[in-house]
Amino acid sequence: xxxxxxxxxxxxxxxxxxxxxxxxxxxxxxxxxxxxxxxxxxxxxxxxxxxxxxxxxxxxxxxxxxxxxxxxxxxxxxxxxxxxxxxxxxxxxxxxxxxxxxxxxxxxxxxxxxxxxxxxxxxxxxxxxxxxxxxxxxxxxxxxxxxxxxxxxxxxxxxxxxxxxxxxxxxxxxxxxxxxxxxxxxxxxxxxxxxxxxxxxxxxxxxxxxxxxxxxxxxxxxxxxxxxxxxxxxxxxxxxxxxxxxxxxxxxxxxxxxxxxxxxxxxxxxxxxxxxxxxxxxxxxxxxxxxxxxxxxxxxxxxxxxxxxxxxxxxxxxxxx
Numbered sequence: 001x002x003x004x005x006x007x008x009x010x011x012x013x014x015x016x017x018x019x020x021x022x023x024x025x026x027x028x029x030x031x032x033x034x035x036x037x038x039x040x041x042x043x044x045x046x047x048x049x050x051x052x053x054x055x056x057x058x059x060x061x062x063x064x065x066x067x068x069x070x071x072x073x074x075x076x077x078x079x080x081x082x083x084x085x086x087x088x089x090x091x092x093x094x095x096x097x098x099x100x101x102x103x104x105x106x107x108x109x110x111x112x113x114x115x116x117x118x119x120x121x122x123x124x125x126x127x128x129x130x131x132x133x134x135x136x137x138x139x140x141x142x143x144x145x146x147x148x149x150x151x152x153x154x155x156x157x158x159x160x161x162x163x164x165x166x167x168x169x170x171x172x173x174x175x176x177x178x179x180x181x182x183x184x185x186x187x188x189x190x191x192x193x194x195x196x197x198x199x200x201x202x203x204x205x206x207x208x209x210x211x212x213x214x215x216x217x218x219x220x221x222x223x224x225x226x227x228x229x230x231x232x233x234x235x236x237x238x239x240x241x242x243x244x245x246x247x248x249x250x251x252x253x254x255x256x257x258x259x260x261x262x263x264x265x266x267x268x269x270x271x272x273x274x275x276x277x278x279x280x281x282x283x284x285x286x287x288x289x290x291x292x293x294x295x296x297x298x299x300x301x302x303x304x305x306x307x308x309x310x311x312x313x314x315x316x317x318x319x320x321x
Contacts, residue, residue, distance in 0.1 A: 067140035076103075
């Protein structure tokens with residue numbers, strides 16, 4: 001969801017509407033607190049709006065209802081359910097998952113709406129039609145469709161139902177079509193172009209467009225006015241036990257250039273986030289700064305962000321040590 005040196009991290013208020021406008025209007029007056037990472041607009045990078053590099057961290061979204069449509073059959077898709085839906089439950093969202101997952105029940109604040117599975121790839125085309133009809137009956141404010149198979153369902157919801165729709169491409173599907181064993185080699189190129197065309201259509205018509213990495217997003221970053229977001233396939237930490245305390249002096253060690261362009265402040269932001277989640281992490285930084293002024297700036301940043309007890313800043317260290 002990468003050219004890391006070109007990232008700009010920001011909490012500026014003017015960036016928030018690009019994310020907020022992808023969400024339905026809320027009746028309450030609570031402000032959505034978000035933290036975004038935007039990519040500067042320059043040639044071959046993005047369209048007119050910032051690309052949100054990380055999922056917006058929304059502190060409160062009471063009452064927002066979201067309906068996910070996934071083509072994955074016989075199981076719950078990890079990205080859809082574990083990485084995207086489960087974290088939203090903490091923020092009071094009402095969630096629905098429509099798919100051929102074999103479950104038709106309500107469990108832990110999630111409504112499962114099951115569609116009969118399709119046995120062949122040809123009949124799976126009908127899956128999108130069935131899912132769109134079932135999804136349209138759900139009282140959702142936002143519809144989140146996954147992968148190219150669900151684009152027709154999204155078009156139905158958007159153009160005929162007037163719904164807010166977000167498209168989520170989990171892979172570089174046009175490239176993957178070039179290696180699909182079930183397709184004759186002669187048609188793989190055409191299939192790749194067809195999928196690319198469908199995804200560009202989604203970027204033009206839908207309200208939001210999500211990719212799992214920035215390389216995949218780059219192909220449609222300048223297409224249409226949909227709000228673009230990179231949502232990485234990172235694990236849901238709720239499934240992991242908190243690490244046991246150890247007597248080691250440091251948890252992380254970084255050696256090298258210490259500067260904004262080298263990602264030092266991004267690393268410090270990560271330590272802050274771990275600290276916020278209750279994971280106390282000790283970091284050793286040693287290396288060089290471009291100037292004394294830069295070193296003082298780094299020291300001030302560590303102190304002002306409350307990381308003085310977590311971060312040790314050293315200068316150059318001889319290799320013999």
